[in-house]
Amino acid sequence: MPDERVFAARLMRLGLADEHGAVIGRIEDVVIGPAFGSSAPRVLGFVAGVQRRRIFVSAGRAAAIGPAGITLRGGTVDLRHFQSRDGEILASALFGRSLGAEIVMDVALAPNDRGDWEVASVALGARRALYRRTRRVVDWKEARTLFDSGPVGAQLAALRDMNPTDIAATVHALPPGRRALIAQAVPDEQLADILEELPEDEQVRLLEDLDLARAADVVEEMEPDDAADLLAAMPPERRAQFLTALEPEDAAALSRLLRYDATTAGGLMTPEPIIVAPDVSVAEVLARLRDPDVPSAIAAQAFVCEPPTDTPTGRFLGMVGFQRLLREPPANPVAGCISDAGHVRPELGEREVAERLAAYNLIAVAVCDDAGRLVGAVTVDDVLDRVLPVGWRKRRR
Missing domain, CATH: 3.10.580.10 (CBS-domain)
Structure with missing residues (x-):
């Protein structure tokens, strides 16, 4: 099996291309979530320079990540300025950090079995060398202190193996800032499970803390009937934005469901039985x-x-x-x-x-x-x- 690792430092300054291959910006950094339990730190997304703005691009929007840069899936790009959240780690902030007698030279990223990108290993070099170069590459677990984030990491670890219903109850009780960070850090499919266990008004509030592209990825992971209920609870303008950001097939299915009153069989049904x-x-x-x-x-x-x-x-x-x-x-x-x-x-x-x-x-x-x-x-x-x-x-x- 070929090595699919991509080193963060090499990825920076490479092109960000749309689904047609046209370069629309440059990658400036990698946004990493905290480690929790035995799970590797997850790549949340990338900081990119687009139209003289530093924006956030969700990892779920990336169709391909490699030596040529990043190619996006279809959909629009959210041009709001990037703002780092508590608990998020920028790869560039790790470079030069001490780890014992060595320093961090680079961070290697790789896809896991689910197709999500995560930190696979860390490149280390001599602290006092005249010319800094990588001496060895270690598994991320040997450098996990780099990815600890205090109470946030502990909170994520506690949620890891809980039932979605219990996770939803726990997330609901958190203050808004911590709730938003948890939503950023968990994988899309887990966040979709959490949303399905919350009332629609709380689902809408939680998605407001995510950029549109990531929120759309999460909605696509939800059961269609639950996703339709969520969209129905949004203001019409926001609903239209979501339908534009979704994959065309998903958008068409949800648009059909939205034609029915929520209190009828059409509003309750899933369009995807066996x-x-x-x-x-x-x-x-x-x-x-x-x-x-x-x-x-x-x-x-x-x-x-x-x-x-x-x-x-x-x-x-x-x-x-x-x-x-x-x-x-x-x-x-x-x-x-x-x-x-x-x-x-x-x-x-x-x-x-x-x-x-x-x-x-x-x-x-x-x-x-x-x-x-x-x-x-x-x-x-x-x-x-x-x-x-x-x-x-x-x-x-």
């Missing part, structure tokens, strides 16, 4: 349901539709639960074991949707349009969020 064609084998359907990235309520059943199998689909034929699939021969087509649990219309009220789920002991119910095409599915967890009394999350805390 959808299969009738000739797909039972074994293949079970393989899709086993995907660990699929939320449990969605993975409990598959929806069978005529092609196309992206919402809005072809004609909705029925659904099948994973327990029924386990009792079927793996090679059989799924069409032979579907059940007709009916469907609801997008405009049906949330109370009626809850009654349908309860009456038929369903974990999810199909949502179909006038032509009988599947446009989404409402899961029981989304209904519970709506029918429980207002403020139930705070009482739980």
Whole structure:
């Protein structure tokens, strides 16, 4: 496997290019988050000089990082002046720092298994050498004192293995400054999980502390129905900015959801249930349901539709639960074991949707349009969020 490390000092002054390859600025620094637990310090983003401004570019916006510089994904660039936050570490501030009898010469960055960039190693040199040069490169853990940030690092370590619901309660209780720093430091997918456990007004406030590009990356990691609820809670102008910053496919899906009233089946549904064609084998359907990235309520059943199998689909034929699939021969087509649990219309009220789920002991119910095409599915967890009394999350805390 090729070495994908990029040294921060070499990255600085290289070009920042848009998605078409046109250079729009220069990289001036690397912004690093604090270390916590055994997790390496995460690259939060980069300081770049664009149009005579020093701006922050979220690491999630980078499509490629290498010897030629950084190439961005599509979308707009936030031109607000960069301001360092408490707990953030600039790579340039580490250069020349003492570490025992040596000094820091450079910091190596590398992608992890999730595709996020983090500090992989630190280059060290002799403190009193006439010509400073790297003597050795050590794993970041041998230099972790460089990446400690006091109470912030301790707070992050404490949150690392907590359930998202408990993390959300803890973050909610923090003062605004600390809450913003936690949001900056945790990975996008973890922040998305936290947001999904908070009321929409608190989600909006937390995202206000992030630059638009990073906030858009986080929204893309959220479940579509939760992301749509969040966007619906924003002022129209801000919502429009987010839809422009999102990937076109995600923006189109969320725009469809935003057409529905939040208190209806259309407002509750996810547009991304497990959808299969009738000739797909039972074994293949079970393989899709086993995907660990699929939320449990969605993975409990598959929806069978005529092609196309992206919402809005072809004609909705029925659904099948994973327990029924386990009792079927793996090679059989799924069409032979579907059940007709009916469907609801997008405009049906949330109370009626809850009654349908309860009456038929369903974990999810199909949502179909006038032509009988599947446009989404409402899961029981989304209904519970709506029918429980207002403020139930705070009482739980």
